[in-house]
Amino acid sequence: MFARRTTRKTLATLHSQLIPAYASIPLYMSALISLRGIRKSFGTSEVLHGINLDVYPGSHTVIFGPSGSGKSTVLRSMNLLEEPTEGSVIFEGVEYGPGFPGAATARGKKIELRRQVGMVFQQFNLFPHLSAIDNIALSVHAVTGKSKDEALERAAQELKNVGLLKWAMNYPAQLSGGQQQRVAIARALSLDPKLMLFDEPTSALDPELVGEVLAVMRQFAETGMTMVVVTHEMGFAKEIGDQCIFMDQGYIADSGGADFFDTCTNKRTKEFIGSVL
C-alpha cells in the first residue's frame, strides 16, 4: 500500500492513514513536533524520501530499522543538526528548516529550535576538557545565561537525578561509558528541553552498562518527558514506545502504536524484529 513514487501532497494525506497510532490520540491535541516532507540528499544520493512524522506531547516515539535506513538522519533533522535538503520541521507551530521550493513562509532560527530540544548522542560527545559538573554547568551558563554559581547548582541537581553527584569532579575519561552517557543525559535535561532526542544511546556501551542508561531513560520517560528514541534495544522500545516507527531505505516502512510489536503484520517488519529480538 505504500507507494514509493508519490508526490509530497499525496504522501501527506497518505500519512494519517499509514500511522494507525494516531487514531488513539485525541483530536484536540496538537503535535509538539511535526516533520513535513523531509528529504535529505548527500551528493546525488537521496537518503530520506519525504518523511512525515508527528510527535505528540508526552509520547515516546521509537524509531528502529536496519543500518543505513535513515533513522538517525530523521532524528538529527528534528533539531536541524542535519539540515534537510527540503521539507519543514514544525515545532510548537513554528516552522524551521528549508521548507519547500516556491513556498515562502517565515522561518524560525535553528538555535531557537535547538534550545528547546535536547539530544543524546551515540558517542556521548561530552566535552573531554571539562569535568562532569562543568559539562553541565557550561551548557546552562552559555544557553540560559544564568550566573556560573547558579549554573553549578543546577548542574549538581541534574547529576543527582542521574545518580552521579559523587562523580561530579571526574572528567569524562575517568567515567565508564554508562556514566558518561548518564552525564550526557543530565546535560541535555539541564536546559529543560520540551523534547528529548536519543540517537542510539546504548549502542556504544558494553552490554553490562546498557542497563543503567536504560534505567535513567525509563525514569525520565515515566515523568512524561516527550522522547524520540532511535534504538536497537527492541525490548526497551517495546516497553516505552507509544509510537513505533520502522524505517527502511529512507522511508517510514511501517508504524504503529504501543502494541506494534505484537500486532504488526508487515512481513519485512516482522522479519527485522525477529532478527533483532
Added chain:
Amino acid sequence: MEDTPRLNFMWHLVWDFRAELLRGLLTAFEVAITALILSLFVGLLFALMKMSRFAIWRGIASTYINIFRGIPALVSVVWVYFGWSLLFGYNFTVYQAGVIALTLLYSSFFAEIFRSALEAVHKGQREAGQALGMSRLRIFRSVVMPQALKIAIPNIGSMYIGMIKDTSTFTVIGLAELVFVMQSINAEYFQPFVLFTAAAGLYVAAAFLVDFVFRIVEGGFSYPKVGRVKRFLTRRKRAQIQRLVDAN
C-alpha cells in the same frame, strides 16, 4: 710540532662577559616572545580564514601562508628593515623589524598548526554544542578552542624555540642579541671556537628552559588536570563543587 699553533682556549671570556651574553640572550627571548604573542593571534586569524566557507578567504590565507613559510628569516628581516624604509620611507627600529619579520614568518606556521589542531577536534564536539543551543562563538571559545590549544601547545613550544634561534640572523641589522654580542667579543679576542661553543650552549640551555615552561603550560591545558600549578589555580572552584556535592 713547531708549525702547529698552540691551542689557546680562553674559556674565561664566557664568564668575563657573562652580563653581556645574558643580556644578548634576554634580547633574543624578548624579541621572540613579542613575536610569539603577535603571531599566535595572526596565525589563528589565518587558520580561521583558511577554514572559511568562502573561497576568497581561503585563497588569501593560502597565499599568505605559502609565501611566508618559504622566506628565510635572514631575507625577511633584511627586507623589513631596509626594504620598507626604501619603499615607504619609514624606518623601523631593529627591535621592531625583528618582531615584524618573525611574526610574518611564524604566523604562517602557526596558522597551519592551529588549522590542524582545530580540525583534529572531534566533529561530535561541535555537534554537541549545537544540539545544546550554544552560539557559534561560544562553541568556538568554550568547546573547540580549549581542546585545539591542548593539541597545538607542544608544536607552539617547538616553534618558539625556532623563533629564538632565528633571532640570531638579526645580527645583520644590528640587533644586540646573543650572536651579535658574541661577534663583538670575538672581534676583540679572536676566540671563535670558544665563543660559538658558548653560544650553542646558551641556545641549548634556552631550549631546555622553554621546554620546561611549555610543559607547565601544557599541564594546565591537559585533562584530567595534571600538575601542581593547575591544582593550585583551581582550588577555589574545587572547594565550591565539593560544597555543592556535600549539600545535596
